[in-house]
């Protein structure tokens with residue numbers, strides 16, 4: 005595998021005190037030209053009652069890609085992610101995760117596939133009686149993970165919080181702990197629903213640093229939703245714009261910008277009406 009490093013001008017503009025944005029987007033090209041397909045979705049449809057939320061989504065995620073799913077409130081982004089996480093049934097279409105067609109899987113096959121998927125939804129109030137460090141140890145044991153807990157504590161700046169009870173943390177720190185736990189299993193597919201909402205700018209950078217590093221180190225795939233278009237522009241390889249129940253655009257970030265938009269924010273505002 006050959007690594008090519010590409011520095012985007014926009015990153016330089018927004019460089020932060022963490023200097024992490026020598027974090028460059030690493031684009032993997034394989035000499036064999038082969039990339040494992042992690043998710044393939046075709047004509048996905050999902051209705052709640054008479055609310056047809058997804059009307060035919062086509063989507064592919066390859067190993068190592070970071071993909072941002074964007075769209076206005078209520079567009080169906082979380083619904084889409086929950087289907088990929090195997091948490092929600094769908095009405096029509098095909099959804100293959102790690103080359104397994106979800107609707108044809110038995111319960112035990114679903115459990116098997118879930119071992120390779122990690123997800124962070126909105127911060128939860130789970131494990132009230134456990135301290136942060138205990139939670140991390142618990143999940144390390146559960147996942148049989150080789151990840152060094154102290155490294156995770158350091159990477160996510162959790163040192164001052166390690167002995168605090170989870171339910172006593174602020175909303176943002178709960179979010180950070182949930183994210184740290186998600187990375188413990190070194191999943192092939194990481195699904196994050198608005199991971200940076202509620203995080204301060206330093207912690208947002210910390211998270212993106214970790215995602216970029218995880219992605220480079222393990223070749224893991226990340227699919228996330230966000231309303232922050234700057235983050236999409238800086239860190240996502242591809243963008244899917246969900247609009248009126250379909251993937252109105254699904255393209256590389258560069259591909260979108262090369263069509264004349266100054267930014268992904270401008271692209272979003274021009275494509276999506278209130």
Ligand SMILES: Nc1ncnc2c1ncn2[C@@H]1O[C@H](COP(=O)(O)OP(=O)(O)OP(=O)(O)O)[C@@H](O)[C@H]1O
Pocket residue numbers: 052055057075076077078079080081082083084
């Ligand atoms: N369990 C449910 N039962 C009925 N309707 C639902 C359910 N979950 C979501 N919906 C509806 O489906 C639509 C899409 O919701 P979803 O949460 O997927 O959108 P979203 O794009 O993630 O929105 P946001 O950006 O506001 O988080 C909304 O109209 C919502 O009210």
